[in-house]
Structure formats: structure tokens, C-alpha cells
Amino acid sequence: MPRFKAALFLLQAYLKNQLPTLVGLFLVFIINTALLTIGPLILQTYLVNINRSDSHSLLIYIALLFLGVAAISPLFSLLEVFVAENLSLQITNQLRLDLTLHCLHQDLDFSLKYPPGELIERVDDDVSDLNNFFSRFLVSIVGNAFLIVGIQVILFHIDWRVGTLMLLFSAVSLLAINRLHTLSAPHWKNVLQMRGKLFGFLEERLAGTEDIRACHAEMYTLRGLVERTRLLVRKQRRALQMIFATRSTMVVLFSVSSALALTLSIYLYALRAIDIATVYTIYYFTVLLNSPLEQILEQWRNLQQSTGCITRIVELLEIHSNIKDGERMLQVTGPLALEFRDVSFSYAEGTQALQKISFSLRPGEILGLIGRTGSGKSTITKLLARFHDPQQGVILVNDILLTELNLQSLRAAIVLINQEVQILHATVRENITLFDDTISDERVIQILEKLGLDQWYQGLPKGLDTRLTPGEFGLSAGEAQLLAFARVFLSNPGLVILDEISSRLDPVTEQRLERALDYLLQDRTAIIIAHRLLTLQRVDTVLVLENGTCIEQGLRRQLADDPHSHFAQLLQKGNMEVLQ
Ligand SMILES: Nc1ncnc2c1ncn2[C@@H]1O[C@H](COP(=O)(O)OP(=O)(O)OP(=O)(O)O)[C@@H](O)[C@H]1O
Numbered sequence: 001m002p003r004f005k006a007a008l009f010l011l012q013a014y015l016k017n018q019l020p021t022l023v024g025l026f027l028v029f030i031i032n033t034a035l036l037t038i039g040p041l042i043l044q045t046y047l048v049n050i051n052r053s054d055s056h057s058l059l060i061y062i063a064l065l066f067l068g069v070a071a072i073s074p075l076f077s078l079l080e081v082f083v084a085e086n087l088s089l090q091i092t093n094q095l096r097l098d099l100t101l102h103c104l105h106q107d108l109d110f111s112l113k114y115p116p117g118e119l120i121e122r123v124d125d126d127v128s129d130l131n132n133f134f135s136r137f138l139v140s141i142v143g144n145a146f147l148i149v150g151i152q153v154i155l156f157h158i159d160w161r162v163g164t165l166m167l168l169f170s171a172v173s174l175l176a177i178n179r180l181h182t183l184s185a186p187h188w189k190n191v192l193q194m195r196g197k198l199f200g201f202l203e204e205r206l207a208g209t210e211d212i213r214a215c216h217a218e219m220y221t222l223r224g225l226v227e228r229t230r231l232l233v234r235k236q237r238r239a240l241q242m243i244f245a246t247r248s249t250m251v252v253l254f255s256v257s258s259a260l261a262l263t264l265s266i267y268l269y270a271l272r273a274i275d276i277a278t279v280y281t282i283y284y285f286t287v288l289l290n291s292p293l294e295q296i297l298e299q300w301r302n303l304q305q306s307t308g309c310i311t312r313i314v315e316l317l318e319i320h321s322n323i324k325d326g327e328r329m330l331q332v333t334g335p336l337a338l339e340f341r342d343v344s345f346s347y348a349e350g351t352q353a354l355q356k357i358s359f360s361l362r363p364g365e366i367l368g369l370i371g372r373t374g375s376g377k378s379t380i381t382k383l384l385a386r387f388h389d390p391q392q393g394v395i396l397v398n399d400i401l402l403t404e405l406n407l408q409s410l411r412a413a414i415v416l417i418n419q420e421v422q423i424l425h426a427t428v429r430e431n432i433t434l435f436d437d438t439i440s441d442e443r444v445i446q447i448l449e450k451l452g453l454d455q456w457y458q459g460l461p462k463g464l465d466t467r468l469t470p471g472e473f474g475l476s477a478g479e480a481q482l483l484a485f486a487r488v489f490l491s492n493p494g495l496v497i498l499d500e501i502s503s504r505l506d507p508v509t510e511q512r513l514e515r516a517l518d519y520l521l522q523d524r525t526a527i528i529i530a531h532r533l534l535t536l537q538r539v540d541t542v543l544v545l546e547n548g549t550c551i552e553q554g555l556r557r558q559l560a561d562d563p564h565s566h567f568a569q570l571l572q573k574g575n576m577e578v579l580q
Pocket residue numbers: 112347348353371372373374375376377378379380
């Protein structure tokens with residue numbers, strides 16, 4: 001069963017760092033098994049001595065011992081659960097962290113394939129299920145396996161025939177559990193997959209509530225929800241039928257085992273091979289043996305659910321980004337130089353998003369990228385940030401191949417700002433510093449003032465401690481853009497990419513943003529993508545794209561002066577500001 005193996009492999013990888021706790025847990029298992037199995041033996045000794053006339057004080061001593069063991073035993077059972085749960089939480093918290101980092105290091109294709117709802121389901125819900133698996137695996141399987149072995153040793157010690165019979169019974173029960181588990185695991189995987197799809201659907205629709213209402217698509221959305229829920233119920237019903245089959249099989253097996261043990265004991269008693277106290281002890285151990293097997297069964301449903309989630313976690317961990325990290329660090333000591341050399345790129349086979357694009361920017365130069373929608377402007381910026389790698393051609397930053405650069409240093413040196421600024425559920429300070437405590441308040445306020453956000457900041461009830469909420473608290477689209485600029489100043493990149501930042505702004509806010517841009521772009525290389533020609537006033541060179549190919553490039557002033565250039569015609573058609 002590959003899923004179970006995958007789970008064990010995962011467990012083993014994480015257990016390596018928890019060896020002392022693991023050793024402690026095994027000690028608790030051994031003591032607990034000893035306490036649980038010694039009780040019936042004490043009782044047997046009591047029964048053997050009950051008719052002896054000189055055994056009064058011995059019987060009191062045995063009874064006290066029995067009581068003592070009965071009192072301590074639950075404490076160790078509790079300790080067993082506590083240590084196992086603790087160990088499991090430590091492992092799964094680490095796994096949750098590793099999974100989050102793993103998802104964050106994926107390329108853009110990954111984000112397109114897995115909607116946020118599905119990822120939350122995997123990183124959080126699946127890992128919680130896995131936590132249950134680990135703790136149940138440790139307590140129900142390993143702990144109970146200790147107990148089964150302990151009981152089996154004692155039964156063999158009492159009589160080899162009883163030992164053999166119960167060993168056969170344990171083996172048949174475990175094989176039956178194993179078989180039923182293999183049969184039902186795919187049903188639980190289906191349930192989990194369906195749940196992931198349902199959550200993905202819900203997350204997407206909730207994020208698009210405004211659009212759904214505006215287009216009167218509520219009924220369509222509800223139909224989609226009902227369809228998915230109905231499918232989930234069907235899959236859950238099938239999985240529950242398997243649980244029922246497993247449980248019924250085990251009940252039959254237990255009844256047969258008790259009957260066989262009693263029959264054999266009575267037979268041995270008739271042969272005078274054992275006394276009546278031993279008959280009782282054998283029966284006691286047979287019932288005690290059922291208990292760990294039953295507990296394994298009790299947890300089976302959760303284990304089946306968990307093995308489904310383990311497959312999904314392992315599948316997620318096996319996805320590796322197509323973007324390979326480089327080793328060279330990009331030191332930013334000023335504006336960066338950039339070169340695209342014959343770059344071609346396609347998202348999918350048969351379609352070409354960019355074809356043989358070549359251009360270069362000297363440090364401090366500003367390029368204006370223009371072109372119709374779908375012409376490939378954003379694709380250029382995505383290649384530059386290494387969300388994808390081009391199939392042909394190379395990109396160089398400061399004369400170093402992009403693929404040779406350390407990704408973290410590259411993404412610290414190149415900042416992309418688009419119209420969707422992410423405002424976090426955090427304070428103004430945290431939204432600007434992105435939780436970097438080393439940045440002083442004075443520095444933050446100084447930047448806000450330079451960007452023209454001083455009035456907005458002074459109106460905040462708690463200053464930098466005011467909490468911002470996405471879409472709320474008086475932050476207009478323009479102010480959100482300025483907040484993104486403030487973040488850029490603090491990270492101090494050598495190249496800034498502005499993707500359509502002013503397209504949703506009114507003319508007054510756009511003017512305000514333009515003033516802030518003067519300050520932002522000082523001593524930085526930049527690429528500006530804009531439909532609004534006012535924003536292009538500041539660019540040095542222009543590159544016009546059409547269907548992924550460059551149809552024109554040159555100095556902005558020269559192109560604007562040439563009445564036959566695409567750029568000049570765009571200016572004319574746009575009937576907007578003169579860009580000279
Ligand atoms: N993730 C993607 N998967 C497949 N094709 C894509 C993807 N993103 C973009 N494309 C396609 O690549 C081409 C270039 O898209 P791109 O977003 O770069 O254009 P753009 O000029 O930035 O458009 P806009 O001005 O509308 O943002 C388009 O044909 C687009 O449909």
C-alpha cells in the first residue's frame with residue numbers, strides 16, 4: 001500500500017529530529033503495556049490462593065497490588081496520549097511550515113493550477129488530518145501493537161495451543177483490516193478531492209461576490225454549489241459504506257475468537273491441563289486482545305481519511321518549480337542594466353506570447369512598453385521577475401544571465417507594481433515595512449511625506465498603528481498605489497516595473513501619482529507599461545508590441561517626431577497630451 005508507505009516515509013523524515021521524545025514515548029508504551037497485562041496475572045494469583053487457609057495476608061497484599069496497578073495504569077495511558085499528541089503537533093507544525101514555503105517557492109503555473117482555496121485545504125486541513133494520523137498511528141497502532149505483543153507472549157506462556165490460536169486470530173484480523181483499508185482508501189481520496197474542489201469553488205466565488213451580483217449570476221453560482229455538494233455527499237456515502245463493511249467484519253471476527261478461546265480453554269480444563277483460574281485468565285486476555293484490535297479499527301476511518309490527505313501532501317511536495325534557483329547574488333548599488341536578447345516565450349505549445357524580443361536598458365534608463373491588450377507586455381515583466389523562463393533567448397541583468405542569479409536577490413532587486421496592490425490585515429506600519437522591525441518610524445513617515453501621503457497619514461486615528469483592512473478604511477486606489485511606492489522605497493530596488501498603475505485612477509489622483517513617480521524613479525532603471533500616454537511622458541525609450549513581436553522601438557522624442565511611427569500615430573489617435 002503505497003499511501004501508507006508514503007505516510008511512514010514522511011513520518012520517519014520528520015521523526016529524525018524528535019529522537020529524545022520518541023525514546024520517551026517508547027518507554028511509556030512499554031510501561032503501559034506492562035501495567036495493562038499484569039492486572040489479569042495478579043487476579044489469577046488471587047484466584048489460585050483464594051481457597052488456601054493461610055493466605056489471608058497474601059490475598060490482602062495481592063488485592064492492594066491490583067488496586068495500585070489499576071490506579072496507575074490510566075495515568076500512563078494519559079501520558080501516552082499526551083506525549084504522542086505533543087510529538088505529532090511538533091511534526092505537523094513543521095510540515096505546515098515546510099509546505100507553505102514549498103508553495104511560496106513554486107512558479108506561476110503552480111498558482112494558476114491550484115486556487116488559494118485548494119491550497120488552504122491542503123496546507124491546513126490536510127496537515128490537521130495528518131496530525132490526527134500521526135497521533136493515532138502512534139497511540140492506536142504502535143501503542144496497541146506493543147499491547148498485542150505483550151498479551152501474545154503471556155498467552156504462549158500460559159499454553160502454546162492458546163497462544164497459537166490467538167496469534168492466528170490476530171494475524172487474520174490484521175490482514176482483514178489491511179485488505180479493507182486498501183479497498184476503501186480510494187473512496188476517501190475521492191471525498192478529499194471533492195472537498196478540495198468545493199473549497200476552491202467557494203473561495204473563487206466569494207472573492208468575486210461583487211462581480212457575481214453585478215452580473216446577476218447568483219443562481220448560476222448556487223447551482224454550481226449544489227452540484228458540487230451533491231457529488232461530495234455521494235462520494236461520502238460510498239466511503240461510509242466501506243466503514244460499515246469493515247466494522248461488521250471485525251464484530252464477527254471478535255465473536256468467533258472469544259468462542260474459540262473459551263472452547264479451547266474448557267477442553268484444556270477437561271484434560272486437567274489448566275485450572276479454572278487459568279480459564280478465566282485466558283478469557284480475560286482474549287477480551288483484552290480484542291480491545292487493541294478494536295481500537296485500531298475505531299481509528300480506521302480517520303486513518304483512511306489521513307492516508308488520502310497524505311497522498312495529496314506527498315503529491316504537493318513532489319511538485320517542483322520549473323524555475324531553478326541560481327547561485328550568484330545580485331548586489332544592488334544603483335540602477336540596474338538590463339538586456340533582452342532574442343527572447344521567445346509561449347505559455348502553451350502552439351501559441352507564441354513573445355517572439356524574438358530584443359532590447360537593452362542602460363542603468364537609470366526608463367522604457368515605455370506599449371501595445372494592445374494581449375500583445376505581451378505583462379509577459380515581459382513576468383520573465384524579468386523569473387515567474388517563467390523563456391524557451392529561447394536570454395535575459396541579462398548587469399551582464400549576468402538571469403538564470404544564474406539567486407532568485408531571492410533578483411526579486412529584491414527588481415520590484416513589480418501593478419494596479420492590484422495587496423493591502424494586508426495589519427497596521428499601516430506593517431503594511432509599509434512588510435513586518436521588518438528594523439525600519440524606524442521616522443523613516444516611514446519621511447517617505448509618506450515625500451510621496452504626498454502626509455495628509456492621509458495625519459488623518460489616521462492611531463497614526464502608524466492604525467489597522468488597515470483590504471478594501472476598507474479610507475484607502476483609495478491611488479493611495480494604495482502610493483503605499484506600494486512606499487514599500488519600494490524601503491526595499492530600494494535597482495529596477496522598478498510599473499504595470500498599468502494609473503489606468504483606474506481619476507485625473508487628479510493620477511497627477512498626484514505622477515509627482516510621486518518623479519521621486520520614486522530617481523536613480524532607478526524602470527519599465528513603464530501604460531495605456532495612458534501621460535504616464536509615458538517620462539520615458540526615454542519606447543517599445544511597441546503587437547501580437548508578441550516588437551514592431552517599433554527607439555527614443556521617445558524621435559518616434560514622437562516621426563509622423564509615420566506607430567508611436568506618433570498612437571499619440572494622435574489617443575488625442576492626449578503631447579509627449580515632448
Ligand atoms: N497564464 C497564461 N496562460 C496562457 N496564456 C497566457 C497567460 N497569460 C497570458 N497569456 C497569453 O499571452 C499573451 C500575452 O499576454 P500578456 O498578459 O502579456 O498581454 P498584455 O499585453 O500584458 O495584455 P494586457 O494589456 O491586457 O495586460 C496573450 O495572448 C494572453 O492570452
